[in-house]
Amino acid sequence: MDRRKALKNIGTGFGVIAVTPTVVSLFQSCQSAPSYAPAYFSSADFDKISQLMELIIPPTDIPGAIELKLPEFTDGYIAAVWDKERQASFAEGWNAFLSASAEISGKGVNQMNASDWDAVLAKYLKPGSEISDAEKPAAAFASQLRSLTVNAFKTNEFIGENVLAYAPVPGEQRGCVDLMEATGGKAWSL
Amino acid sequence: MEINYDAIVVGTGVSGGWAAKELCENGLKTLVLERGRMLKHIEDYTTMNDDPWDYKHGDVITEEIRKQQPKQSRTGYVNSESSKHLFVNDLKHPYSETKPFNWIRGYHVGGRSLTWGRQSYRLTDFDFEANAKDGISIDWPIRYKDLAPWYHHVEEHIGVSGENLGLPQFPDGNYLKPMELNCAEDIFKGAINSKYNDRVVTIGRVAHITEGTKPGAGRINCQYRNRCRRGCPFGSYFSSNSSTLPMAEATGNMTLRPNSVVHEVIYDAATKRASGVRVIDAETKEVFEFNAKVIFLCASAIASTSILMQSKSDRFPNGMGNDSGELGHNLMDHHFQVGAQGSVEGLQDKYFTGRRPNGVYIPRFRNIGGATDQKDFVRGYGYQGGGGRGGWSSSVAELGYGAGFKEAITQPGDWSMGLTGFGETLPYHDNKMTLDYNNLDEWGLPTVNFDAGIKENEFNMRKDMMQQAAEMLEVAGVKNIRTYDAPYILGNGIHEMGTARMGRDRKTSVLNKHNQIHDVPNVYVTDGAAMTSAGNVNPSLTYMALTARAANHAVEELKKMNL
Numbered sequence: 219m220d221r222r223k224a225l226k227n228i229g230t231g232f233g234v235i236a237v238t239p240t241v242v243s244l245f246q247s248c249q250s251a252p253s254y255a256p257a258y259f260s261s262a263d264f265d266k267i268s269q270l271m272e273l274i275i276p277p278t279d280i281p282g283a284i285e286l287k288l289p290e291f292t293d294g295y296i297a298a299v300w301d302k303e304r305q306a307s308f309a310e311g312w313n314a315f316l317s318a319s320a321e322i323s324g325k326g327v328n329q330m331n332a333s334d335w336d337a338v339l340a341k342y343l344k345p346g347s348e349i350s351d352a353e354k355p356a357a358a359f360a361s362q363l364r365s366l367t368v369n370a371f372k373t374n375e376f377i378g379e380n381v382l383a384y385a386p387v388p389g390e391q392r393g394c395v396d397l398m399e400a401t402g403g404k405a406w407s408l
Numbered sequence: 409m410e411i412n413y414d415a416i417v418v419g420t421g422v423s424g425g426w427a428a429k430e431l432c433e434n435g436l437k438t439l440v441l442e443r444g445r446m447l448k449h450i451e452d453y454t455t456m457n458d459d460p461w462d463y464k465h466g467d468v469i470t471e472e473i474r475k476q477q478p479k480q481s482r483t484g485y486v487n488s489e490s491s492k493h494l495f496v497n498d499l500k501h502p503y504s505e506t507k508p509f510n511w512i513r514g515y516h517v518g519g520r521s522l523t524w525g526r527q528s529y530r531l532t533d534f535d536f537e538a539n540a541k542d543g544i545s546i547d548w549p550i551r552y553k554d555l556a557p558w559y560h561h562v563e564e565h566i567g568v569s570g571e572n573l574g575l576p577q578f579p580d581g582n583y584l585k586p587m588e589l590n591c592a593e594d595i596f597k598g599a600i601n602s603k604y605n606d607r608v609v610t611i612g613r614v615a616h617i618t619e620g621t622k623p624g625a626g627r628i629n630c631q632y633r634n635r636c637r638r639g640c641p642f643g644s645y646f647s648s649n650s651s652t653l654p655m656a657e658a659t660g661n662m663t664l665r666p667n668s669v670v671h672e673v674i675y676d677a678a679t680k681r682a683s684g685v686r687v688i689d690a691e692t693k694e695v696f697e698f699n700a701k702v703i704f705l706c707a708s709a710i711a712s713t714s715i716l717m718q719s720k721s722d723r724f725p726n727g728m729g730n731d732s733g734e735l736g737h738n739l740m741d742h743h744f745q746v747g748a749q750g751s752v753e754g755l756q757d758k759y760f761t762g763r764r765p766n767g768v769y770i771p772r773f774r775n776i777g778g779a780t781d782q783k784d785f786v787r788g789y790g791y792q793g794g795g796g797r798g799g800w801s802s803s804v805a806e807l808g809y810g811a812g813f814k815e816a817i818t819q820p821g822d823w824s825m826g827l828t829g830f831g832e833t834l835p836y837h838d839n840k841m842t843l844d845y846n847n848l849d850e851w852g853l854p855t856v857n858f859d860a861g862i863k864e865n866e867f868n869m870r871k872d873m874m875q876q877a878a879e880m881l882e883v884a885g886v887k888n889i890r891t892y893d894a895p896y897i898l899g900n901g902i903h904e905m906g907t908a909r910m911g912r913d914r915k916t917s918v919l920n921k922h923n924q925i926h927d928v929p930n931v932y933v934t935d936g937a938a939m940t941s942a943g944n945v946n947p948s949l950t951y952m953a954l955t956a957r958a959a960n961h962a963v964e965e966l967k968k969m970n971l
Contacts, residue, residue, distance in 0.1 A: 393764075
């Protein structure tokens with residue numbers, strides 16, 4: 219079954235907010251990802267970025283970053299939307315982040331596992347860490363990667379149509395309403 | 409095809425659509441010429457139902473779009489994946505800049521009526537009398553009373569929603585029920601009303617149907633999708649495609665010819681009238697002439713002026729109607745992109761439904777007499793703005809990353825409130841457009857050069873616009889207020905105007921009080937080119953009212969055999 223079509227059907231069949239285990243397994247069953255050739259990152263960097271994004275958006279009762287193909291989205295986004303200058307400054311931040319990661323883990327970056335990356339993100343993204351001036355570029359990169367991940371998450375069809383409150387044709391406008399009554403506490407996706 | 413008509417209308421945007429409707433409904437056989445492609449209501453709104461994830465990278469401006477539309481892309485808010493087809497390819501339609509100018513164009517039937525901001529306000533006598541009172545530039549040849557019935561007529565047909573306030577500087581209109589303020593805006597409104605005597609907060613007056621229906625191609629109530637600038641399948645906001653052109657078509661009197669690049673109005677020295685227009689077919693490059701008793705230039709300020717500049721004859725060696733030397737001068741826009749924003753605390757259990765295609769408005773409160781008069785600048789500004797609940801807040805960032813963070817970003821973020829000032833730009837003679845005959849376009853026609861920018865009065869006004877925005881937000885209890893003054897470039901307001909201005913004296917203006925060229929009375933210019941001063945409100949409604957008034961004048965003059 220075509221994945222897009224499957225997801226569209228989920229959207230109409232199950233309502234806008236609830237995601238049942240059936241939905242998730244249907245989603246998973248349609249995954250037939252051939253290996254992805256990154257447009258911006260090198261293959262080695264893409265693997266690392268994917269691990270980092272999976273830590274930022276891990277699988278819960280809804281799929282995580284890798285299953286949602288957020289790394290693929292982000293790679294394509296940087297390649298197609300950003301100009302060379304912005305790409306270059308991002309690359310600089312990435313290099314700073316890799317150097318800092320090697321220092322924190324005491325390993326070569328190619329040897330780092332998920333818990334090593336987790337420790338790096340904890341240092342740069344959790345509140346309360348002391349960040350030295352030398353580490354600021356690495357910390358700034360971590361924030362930027364988090365923003366890119368959130369953007370990919372919110373631009374994702376499955377999330378937009380099934381997890382967030384999806385109303386393509388609202389039909390009416392009410393200025394000030396109760397959040398729980400309007401969307402059950404979720405943000406509008408559009 | 410038939411070459412003789414009663415009337416020719418050049419352009420199909422807000423002005424051209426209105427000229428077509430009024431002329432056709434009055435029984436004139438009318439040829440409507442559009443330089444761009446055909447674009448049919450609904451059928452050709454190719455992106456109207458797209459979600460952001462229907463595009464590989466979301467609904468953004470990609471590098472590929474920037475390559476084709478380097479100038480259209482400069483504003484950042486004009487084109488994207490969902491709307492790029494409604495703006496010109498800058499490589500195909502080049503212009504040059506002595507000073508930076510963002511000339512945003514859409515070449516297709518409907519023009520920018522498809523992508524406009526839909527904010528619809530009336531000018532007032534504060535505006536029509538301003539030049540005379542300040543001793544700046546020249547006096548408008550009309551006053552509010554001349555245009556008021558035409559504003560009413562236009563509003564009745566297009567449908568404008570809003571709230572009447574009874575303010576002299578912000579006249580009441582013929583409005584459909586207003587859209588609703590959201591919770592943050594409602595609190596802001598209450599605070600401003602209680603703490604200022606001279607300022608009010610109201611919902612934007614916007615050309616959307618909020619109740620009932622309007623004539624045209626089956627226009628119904630706004631569905632609050634906020635996808636207006638891709639074309640609306642419900643016809644809920646006003647566009648030529650959904651409203652005026654179908655009404656013109658229904659009379660059986662309209663012939664619409666797309667791909668028709670008008671570049672010259674032909675002058676007949678014997679009759680001292682224009683006899684017709686010269687047209688190049690955009691696709692085949694064939695040249696045609698069409699004749700008519702009356703010609704309406706509604707191609708937008710820059711394009712209509714460019715056509716007049718190219719219309720040279722022994723009588724008008726410097727371009728038709730240019731005895732005064734003012735043609736192409738006094739180029740104006742509205743300057744904006746200055747204001748303040750901040751976060752609104754609380755209201756965590758409140759939200760809204762529908763994507764309201766509109767914001768709040770604060771009418772002008774400067775230089776309208778007494779204590780409101782300023783020493784550092786003349787004229788005034790209004791604010792457009794709004795409250796919202798989006799993004800992810802600092803409290804979400806505290807969660808860092810991981811499962812808790814992921815859950816938090818599925819919920820609405822904090823409330824915010826922002827205000828952007830929209831100010832009047834004065835008509836400066838040296839703010840001008842000219843034609844460059846050394847750089848021709850694909851059709852062998854001269855390209856436009858811009859040499860214009862804002863000056864001291866606008867810069868001083870901007871300081872006040874920023875300061876007052878921050879002060880009002882602060883008074884209303886908004887936190888983390890950040891002010892901004894983005895580098896504004898003339899043209900960013902997409903309100904180009906003034907380059908063939910109306911006036912009382914043929915020595916200092918191009919058009920008379922009926923929008924006729926002073927010495928060629930069967931040529932009317934009724935788009936932004938006609939504006940003698942800019943006022944501070946969005947101008948499209950005024951162009952429509954001027955057009956409807958001029959078209960009915962032309963019909964009367966034809967009956968009297970005066971044209």
